[in-house]
Structures are given as C-alpha cells and as structure tokens.
Amino acid sequence: MALAKVKGLLGDLQKLVGRGNSADLAKAGDLIDDIKVEIISFDSLPPLLYSTPNAAEERALAASALEYGALVAVMIEDMELFERNMNQLLPIYTSCPSIPLSPLKRKVQGLNLMFLLVENRLSDFHCVVEGYTPEDLADSQVDFPVKLERELMVGSYDKFHSANAALPDPLYEFFMKSLLSTVRDNVADAMEVSYTTLKASDAQRMLMFDGADEFKEFIGETREDWLYQGSEICFSAMEVGGKTDIPSMRLIGQTLGYATELERIV
C-alpha cells in the first residue's frame, strides 16, 4: 500500500537529511523522487482534494516529504529544484489548512520568501506575504526575509551586512550569498548616478567587498565603463553630455493618433 511505503521512505529520508553529508544528500534526492512517484496516487491532494479515508494522513505525509525536498534542494544549492518542490508544496498549504503544523513549515516558508527575493520576483513576494497569517509572520524565520525586503526597498543596504550576521538558520546563507550579488548591482547602479567621483577604498567598502582584488574583478566584469583616476573612480565620464535627439518617429505617431481620435469625436 502506497501510504505505508511513503511512511517508510519518509523515515529513511529524515535519517539521511539529519546526517547531512553530500553522499547522503544525493541519496535523499533520489528518495524524494521515489516518494513523489508514490504520492501521485493520493487522491486527497490538490487538485482533486477528495476526502478519502486516509486524507489527513496522506496530506500531512506529502507535505512533510515535500518540505524535506525543499530543504535538500537548498542544501545541494539547486534553485530550480527548490522552486519545483515549492510549487508542489504550496497548493497543499493553501487548500488543506487543516493539516497539523509541521516543525519545518515556517522554515520552508521563510526560505521561499528568500528565494523570491533572490529572483527579484517582488510581485510574487508580496502576494505570498499577503497570504500568510499573523502567526506565520510572527515567526522569526518568516519575519527575517520580510524585514530584509523592506530594508532593501528603502535602500538601507548597510543593514544587509548586519542581517548577514543574524541569520535565523544556517540554510539561509545560500540565499544570502546569491542576494549579495543582486545588492551589489543595485548599489553600483546607484553609485553611478549619485557620485561624480568616489575613492576606490570607499567604493569597495560600500559594495561590501573584503579584498581589493575581488573588487577589481567585479569592476572588470560588470562595470567596464568606470574610470580609474589615481585612487579615485570617476563616474561622470560615461554621462552623455550632449542633448538627446528629438524622437521624431514617436512624436509623429502621437500626433497622428490625436488626429484620428479628434476626427472620431468631431
């Protein structure tokens, strides 16, 4: 029977994830695939949502397995796998609110928010947050990405550093690493337009680089147009001083549009 089999597999899975070395994680990934094949036969899961006799147990088991799946995906640093697992897991949360709260739920919810933040899918981020209950939001694991997003939106990028020191769970580190490059890009964009010149050492500090080599590498890769003048970086060189051309085609299009509309009215 599928139910008993999934239970057994889940037990093995928990052991493997608990040990957490890379060979075990690879095995855990295979186990999750097996479980996913088994839970296809559970009619109590979305979208069917039949109330079969074992519905409650099946749903809880499936949710728990997918939660582990998400965690394993983060451990082996596979974003796509993480997203796939979340896409399967979230409908269970939304359409079966009666399943008992699993210990991993908040962690997975928090990680999901971090994932959306890294992907810069802010619309989705807000939609997801809107769907959370106050109890969800009060949890430190969920609260962390919500606060982080707020600070990044306002532009307090320096808070990012302090946030890095206060991770609610070591698993968040993977996303923070990816987020760092997004943040750097944003800061660099802002620097380009806000300063005419800036000391290289200051720029390096603002971009949160520890060593000068890393910093130079970053500029070499992504910001080729920044100019070094001694110890200063000059941004103004790339500002095009001349006046922009008159966008004649666009203006013609607009004027013709007005003409047709007016003709329709008169």
Next chain:
Amino acid sequence: MAASKDDVKKADKAPPSPAKKAPPPPPPLPTIDHAAHRLASLLALPSASDLSASKSKPSPADQGPQSLPSGAGRTVRRWLSSSIVNKCRSVSYAKLIAASKRLLPANSEVAKVIEEGRVGGGMDVEEEADDLTSCPGGLPHRLAVPALEAWMASLAINSILSVDAAAAFVLSANLLGAVGKSAATSSSTYTPPALSPLIARLYRFRALAAEKSGSVAAMQPELVHALRLSTLSRAEEVQATLLNLMLRYYLASKNIDAASKLAANTTFPPGASNNQLCRNLLYSGRIGALRLEYTSAFSKLTLCLRKAPTNAGLAFRVVATKLLSVVQCLSGEIPPRDTFFQPGMTSHLRPYLELVTCVRRGDLTAFAEVVDKHRETISLADIAQRLGLGSPASAEYIVAKSIRDGVIDGIINHSGQYLECKDGQEIYSTIEPSVAFNRRIQWCLETHNTAVKGLRYPEDAYGESKKKKKKGEEDEKTDEEIAQEIEEELAEEEDEF
C-alpha cells in the same frame, strides 16, 4: 491590505441596492403577476410582426417565433432594474409558491422545486396566500416561460437566504438544475441571451448562500465548470458574474496568486453590465495593488469609481476609495483632501485621512520638498536625523537609491559627506514635458471614449418625445403601451444595425 474581508463583502452586496421597501398596498393585480406579464410582453412582442410575416410566406412553424431576438438580454436587464421588479423582492414565500403555480405551466419542474423548497426551508406553510387560483391575465407566452422560471427561482432563493443560508444553498443547486433543464429543452444553446442576466443572478444568490453557510470552497469546481459553459455559449452576463465570484473567493481566501492568474488569463466580457464591470475593476485594482503594479491599479480604481453608480452602493465606493488612496500614497502621490469628505464617507475614511496626513508630513517626498526649498546642499548627518535613520552611512545608501529612482535630483559628495542638489535643471530641454503632455491627452481621450460607450438613455425617452408631439391627446398610457413602445424602439435599433 487596506480593505478587509468584511468591507469587500459589504461592498459586493451594495451595488444592486437592495432597498427593501415595505410591501405595497394590495394592487388589483399581484405585483408578481404584473411584473411577469410585463416581462412576457416585452419578450413576446416581436411575435406580432413575425406572425404577420409568416402569413405571407409559409414558415415551418406556425406557432410564433422560434427564438427570442438577440437584444433580449438587454431588455431583460432593463426589466430587472425596473421598480416593479424591485417590489417583488419582498414577496413572501407562500405567495411565491402560489404565483409559480399560477404563472408557470403545470409541468414546470422549477415550480415543483420551489414548492418543495418551502418544506426544506422550514417556512410557515399556513401563511396567507393569494386567493387567486388562476392567472388573471392568462398564461404568459411560452417563450417567456424559461425566463420567468429563472426569475422566480432567484426570488425563491432570495427570500430563504436571510432565514436559512444552508437551505438556500441546497435549494439553489436544485433550482439551477431545473432552470438549466428547462432552458435546454426550449433552446439549442446552453444559455439563451434572455436568460443570461437571470441565470447570472441565480449564481450570485447561490454564491451568497454558499458564503453564509460556509461552503464556498466546495462550490469552486462548479463555478469553473459553469464558466466554461457560459464562455462557450457566449452568455456574457453569466460569464462576468462567475469571473467576479471566483476572483472574490480567491481574494477572500488570500490566494492572490490564483486570483492574479485568473484575471490575467481571462478576458472580461465587454457586454457585461456596468455593476459587474465595476466589481471586476475593483478586484483587479486590488490584485494590481498587491502585486506592486500601482499604475495599473490606480487607473483601474479611478475608472471603477467613475463608473460606479452614485445613487447606491455607498459601501462599495468607500472600499474603492480606501484602496485608491492607499495606492496613491504608495506610488508617491498625495490624494486630494476632498476625497475624504465625500457625503456619507467621512467617518469611514477618517483613518485613511490620518494615514495620508502622516505620509504628507513624514516621508521622502516631503523631505525632497524641504531640500528643494531651503538648501542647495544638505549634510548626510542631517538627513539621517531628519528621517529618523540610524546612521549617515545608512542615509548615504538611501539617498543614492533615491537618486537612481529619480525621487531626488542631486549628487552626493562622499568626502564632504553632503548631498548637493542639482537645482533648476532645465526640464524643458528634455522630452519629459512631451511625455507628460501625451499621458494627459491619452487620459482625456480614454475618458471620453469610455463615457461615449457608457451613454445610457432614460427608459421612456422615446415615449416622452412622442407624447410631446401629440400633446393633449392621451395623457396617460398604460404600462403595456409604454412597454410596447420600448420594444418598438429596440426593434428599430436592431434594424439600424
């Protein structure tokens, strides 16, 4: 977000403006019969012309027209909003049963279900019923029967709804089934145009009953199925109603992702009634606001408020105004003060007025104004202090981001730790004015076009102009005659197309 679940619920009920009146003094003809006969005459009138046509050339059927005219949906919608139909809302269930027996053919399943519904709903059987046993005006035309059935079904659900929502939910399922069967035997399409507004109404009441009895979630698959059918048969009113019901459910259950996907993957039918359109605009505005698409949310909500009826549905407008003011604040605008002092809304909108005042006083926009007014340069430490930020370093990041987002126009001097404003930058040397000008013209044109599309003429405009012509001849016309005139007018309109 701002509008709570209850607000939306209130707002949703508001537009049809229940306005329950006290039962009217007993007229010579019961109101239901009166309304039913008007509907029958409105729907069956073209039969006169059709019959004369069938005399000249032999038609396959001699019993009048085989189908209702295509404008029937409009006619029914207009009839539904007339005062006489509104009066029927307060008719008691016992009277309704009597009327359904009188007006509907003997084999009508709907009449049977309505009668059975009485027992299920635990209604008082011994209530006074009309002492009429047969219909005083004769049985209505057979083409009008499905429409009458659907209408009486909606009356039945409506009258149970306030007493026992669960019973109303069960009854509505039976009634919808019976109405659907009856429509299927009389027509080749799933939902004939004349039935569309009536069936839409049935679904609305059913959803209301489901909400009150807590079985909304179970109803969703049914709604999806019905939406598919109504889309196939192009029953636009049903389609619009179902879409709105689903959006409403998703938003209420905070499944915003599903709501936005549904809204993005469906087209709201252009022929739907104004009330449904307003609702749809409110829902999609809310979705837009939650997805940070403030520009589209803003335009949808303004359009919604412009199109919402001004004589009814206050709660609906309050909710829309609340949402709109929040959206405006989020996109960095300050809503005009008189928004918060519209008649009847002042007390509801007070918290939002306070919110807006706070935004005005406290945030970056205000700060930018201060900078513009008073100084050419401002130190980062000052900024940090003024905005309540932790440190000048934090302020430096924030200011840099604001410059990039175009909120502040200036340059930061890092070594001197101050912000230098680029004052008096020649905005007229850029294409900015032309873009702004274009945006406004587009807005005006769009407003004009929607206004033209939304033009409505008073119901009896044609009759009155005719009256003026033959002044003094007949001062008072019977309802039937006026109805006839409306129908003629409709027929003429059709000929023009």
